[in-house]
Amino acid sequence: MLGQEIKKLVVYTIFLTIIILPMLGFTGGAEFQAKRAFVVLGVGVALLVLNLIVKVIRSHRPLPEHDQPSITERIADRLHQIPKIFTIGPLLLAAVIFPLVANNYMIDVGITCLIYVCLGLGLNIVVGLCGLLDLGYIAFYAVGAYSYSLLNLTYGFSFWAALPIGVVLGMICGCIIGYPTLKMRGDYLAIVTLGFGEIIRLVLNNWDDLTAGPNGLFGMKRPPLYYPAFEEGGLEMVTYYLTSLPGLFYFILVIVILTTIGVNRLDKSRIGRAWIAIREDEVAAELSGVPTTWIKLLAYAMGAGFASIAGAFFAAKLSYVNPNFFLFMESCIVLCIVVLGGIGSIPGIIIAGFILIAVPEVFRELEGFRMLAFGAIMTTMMIIRPEGLIPASRRKRELHHRRDEAERGSK
Amino acid sequence: MDLSAFILQQMVNAFFLGSIYALIALGYTMVYGIIELINFAHGELFTAGAFIGVIVLTGLQQIGWVETHFVLTLFIVFGLAMAYVAVLGVAVEHVAYRPLRNASRLSALLSALGMSIFLSNGMMLSQGVSDRAYPQVFGLESIDFLGAKISHSQVFIIVLAFLLMVALQFFVHRTRLGKAMRATAQNRTIARMLGINIDQTIRITFMIGPALGAAAGVMVGLYYGAVRFDMGFIFMIKAFAAAILGGIGSIPGAVLGGLIIGGIEVAWAAFLPSAWKDVTTFTVLILVLYFKPSGLLGESEADLRV
Numbered sequence: 001m002l003g004q005e006i007k008k009l010v011v012y013t014i015f016l017t018i019i020i021l022p023m024l025g026f027t028g029g030a031e032f033q034a035k036r037a038f039v040v041l042g043v044g045v046a047l048l049v050l051n052l053i054v055k056v057i058r059s060h061r062p063l064p065e066h067d068q069p070s071i072t073e074r075i076a077d078r079l080h081q082i083p084k085i086f087t088i089g090p091l092l093l094a095a096v097i098f099p100l101v102a103n104n105y106m107i108d109v110g111i112t113c114l115i116y117v118c119l120g121l122g123l124n125i126v127v128g129l130c131g132l133l134d135l136g137y138i139a140f141y142a143v144g145a146y147s148y149s150l151l152n153l154t155y156g157f158s159f160w161a162a163l164p165i166g167v168v169l170g171m172i173c174g175c176i177i178g179y180p181t182l183k184m185r186g187d188y189l190a191i192v193t194l195g196f197g198e199i200i201r202l203v204l205n206n207w208d209d210l211t212a213g214p215n216g217l218f219g220m221k222r223p224p225l226y227y228p229a230f231e232e233g234g235l236e237m238v239t240y241y242l243t244s245l246p247g248l249f250y251f252i253l254v255i256v257i258l259t260t261i262g263v264n265r266l267d268k269s270r271i272g273r274a275w276i277a278i279r280e281d282e283v284a285a286e287l288s289g290v291p292t293t294w295i296k297l298l299a300y301a302m303g304a305g306f307a308s309i310a311g312a313f314f315a316a317k318l319s320y321v322n323p324n325f326f327l328f329m330e331s332c333i334v335l336c337i338v339v340l341g342g343i344g345s346i347p348g349i350i351i352a353g354f355i356l357i358a359v360p361e362v363f364r365e366l367e368g369f370r371m372l373a374f375g376a377i378m379t380t381m382m383i384i385r386p387e388g389l390i391p392a393s394r395r396k397r398e399l400h401h402r403r404d405e406a407e408r409g410s411k
Numbered sequence: 412m413d414l415s416a417f418i419l420q421q422m423v424n425a426f427f428l429g430s431i432y433a434l435i436a437l438g439y440t441m442v443y444g445i446i447e448l449i450n451f452a453h454g455e456l457f458t459a460g461a462f463i464g465v466i467v468l469t470g471l472q473q474i475g476w477v478e479t480h481f482v483l484t485l486f487i488v489f490g491l492a493m494a495y496v497a498v499l500g501v502a503v504e505h506v507a508y509r510p511l512r513n514a515s516r517l518s519a520l521l522s523a524l525g526m527s528i529f530l531s532n533g534m535m536l537s538q539g540v541s542d543r544a545y546p547q548v549f550g551l552e553s554i555d556f557l558g559a560k561i562s563h564s565q566v567f568i569i570v571l572a573f574l575l576m577v578a579l580q581f582f583v584h585r586t587r588l589g590k591a592m593r594a595t596a597q598n599r600t601i602a603r604m605l606g607i608n609i610d611q612t613i614r615i616t617f618m619i620g621p622a623l624g625a626a627a628g629v630m631v632g633l634y635y636g637a638v639r640f641d642m643g644f645i646f647m648i649k650a651f652a653a654a655i656l657g658g659i660g661s662i663p664g665a666v667l668g669g670l671i672i673g674g675i676e677v678a679w680a681a682f683l684p685s686a687w688k689d690v691t692t693f694t695v696l697i698l699v700l701y702f703k704p705s706g707l708l709g710e711s712e713a714d715l716r717v
Contacts, residue, residue, distance in 0.1 A: 018498050023459070024537045026466040133520055180701040187449040188700055190520055191651055195693035198648070206686045328644065332528055339521055372532040378525025382518045383510045 099246035117353035122306030128344035130299035131279030136197020140304035142326035144311025174304030216322025342388020416558030429673025430572035434627035435650030436665035438620030444660035454647025455530035460625020493622040500621030652696035658709020
């Protein structure tokens with residue numbers, strides 16, 4: 001056992017050396033930058049050795065009971081038992097107090113986090129509940145942002161008038177993308193959605209007359225609030241534009257709360273169960289009388305709708321959009337939030353959204369490593385904990401069941 | 412230049428671009444054929460090949476080999492780039508794909524995507540964000556062929572690409588390992604029963620496919636004169652479109668698909684606004700998937716959609 005592990009370690013070290021030294025050693029000219037390359041190599045080898053030590057220690061301990069859940073699972077189970085008012089109440093309170101104590105920069109980061117949480121919850125419908133991998137999700141966010149911007153700039157629509165139009169446009173786009181992909185399998189679907197996402201971005205980038213191309217659009221109004229005021233001659237509606245950061249924070253907080261409630265209700269509804277049935281086994285779902293075509297289209301439309309809301313808010317908050325906000329990488333970030341939080345798990349996604357967006361802001365100097373870490377997180381989570389940080393209870397059972405089956409099958 | 416010469420010129424360009432797409436598409440099609448998974452990291456492996464190419468070529472240029480041993484230099488550049496990416500391909504397979512071979516499709520796809528993001532950003536951090544210039548080794552002379560101008564690098568790239576494709580065809584159809592590969596692609600369980608080492612076969616697939624991609628990466632670098640950490644993305648989508656168009660899992664299909672996609676792109680860029688040429692590729696991809704997901708030379712749809 002130990003001999004085998006050491007042999008593995010040697011082989012891995014050779015591989016790491018071959019991979020790392022040329023790529024990190026030669027960056028500018030032809031001279032070899034030994035320091036950087038060997039530091040990274042050293043870190044890699046240290047990780048491998050650490051892994052070996054952990055394995056050796058584990059092999060000396062008696063095997064734990066098979067049914068013993070891990071710590072995070074136990075915490076999650078415990079959390080499910082506490083009445084909701086004690087878990088959600090303090091969280092909401094903290095969110096409400098946050099803008100009063102934080103500085104502008106922190107509030108801004110908070111707003112970004114909440115936008116991504118909203119996107120993550122929307123993508124969760126498509127990926128988590130219905131099991132369709134969508135790599136072009138950010139396109140709907142772009143649709144929402146651009147439809148608000150264009151309606152506001154050209155026709156002077158207010159946020160509230162433009163929002164439903166944007167959502168409907170987003171849903172139509174969702175159906176347009178969804179329709180041809182209905183019969184496709186997972187990996188084709190992933191590529192096609194990726195292609196659609198890029199098409200929408202390229203259209204925004206190239207259609208200069210409408211979208212001002214790469215320069216982007218600016219000067220959109222902030223979301224307005226109306227309140228009645230008693231003036232001379234009767235009642236008058238006063239428009240108040242939400243320009244301050246705390247105001248915008250509360251605004252997106254309300255959107256996120258409504259989204260959470262909506263997604264939660266959808267999850268537990270008949271439609272939600274139909275989505276899960278399709279994810280588990282499409283043929284069986286169809287045979288049980290689920291109209292798979294419509295239900296899948298509905299998943300796309302709902303996911304796109306939530307993204308459009310987030311997009312419209314984003315455009316209104318920033319008063320500026322350009323096509324480069326909607327790169328493929330953004331889709332990956334949202335997907336990473338869903339994966340880390342636990343596919344199909346609403347609290348997990350909210351927590352993961354905050355971890356993945358706020359933590360890189362705190363460690364600003366490590367900015368360049370952000371996407372590197374996201375990629376590593378995605379792969380590692382899939383291998384070690386496919387159910388995510390806080391597993392959705394149904395999903396967890398399913399994954400473990402399947403894995404047990406696979407193990408039994410291989411024996 | 413008259414019209415016929417112009418069309419001939421465009422055809423040469425299409426052939427050139429198409430053979431590069433075909434080389435990348437071969438990597439997709441081989442991996443898909445054997446483990447039924449889109450290797451999302453393939454575009455990054457292609458870029459890695461281009462980077463190793465520029466590193467080796469810069470080094471050889473400094474010691475003056477480009478002038479004295481021109482053919483040997485090219486041989487070393489392509490050889491090292493392909494060998495490096497073969498090692499990287501095996502490592503990627505071992506880390507990201509092997510543990511998930513029996514897991515659900517969504518998990519495997521997400522793992523592959525994570526690997527792609529990881530590699531792409533790893534290259535950005537190690538090699539920088541800006542373009543990296545390739546030494547121009549071919550010069551600017553070109554051959555005059557019925558009025559069309561074909562540069563030396565184009566001739567070299569087309570010839571090399573087709574040599575590699577012929578070699579691959581020979582390997583898959585005439586050697587023992589190739590036979591094992593085809594058997595594994597057809598039915599993994601039965602192949603294992605017949606004594607084929609599945610792990611080894613998959614590993615070899617992950618060496619050959621990415622190595623071809625690396626060769627394409629060096630070609631792109633040599634022709635366009637620069638590499639960038641994110642250039643794999645657009646090539647990946649186009650090569651994927653080529654693989655689907657030809658019928659995923661089919662080697663001649665990938666070559667055919669690559670040439671068609673190259674042709675469409677060049678024709679579009681020649682006659683219509685070139686800013687929209689990428690949109691056409693995506694549209695072709697979507698149309699093919701909708702109307703004929705088995706591709707031109709692929710297996711029947713019934714087999715594919717199980």
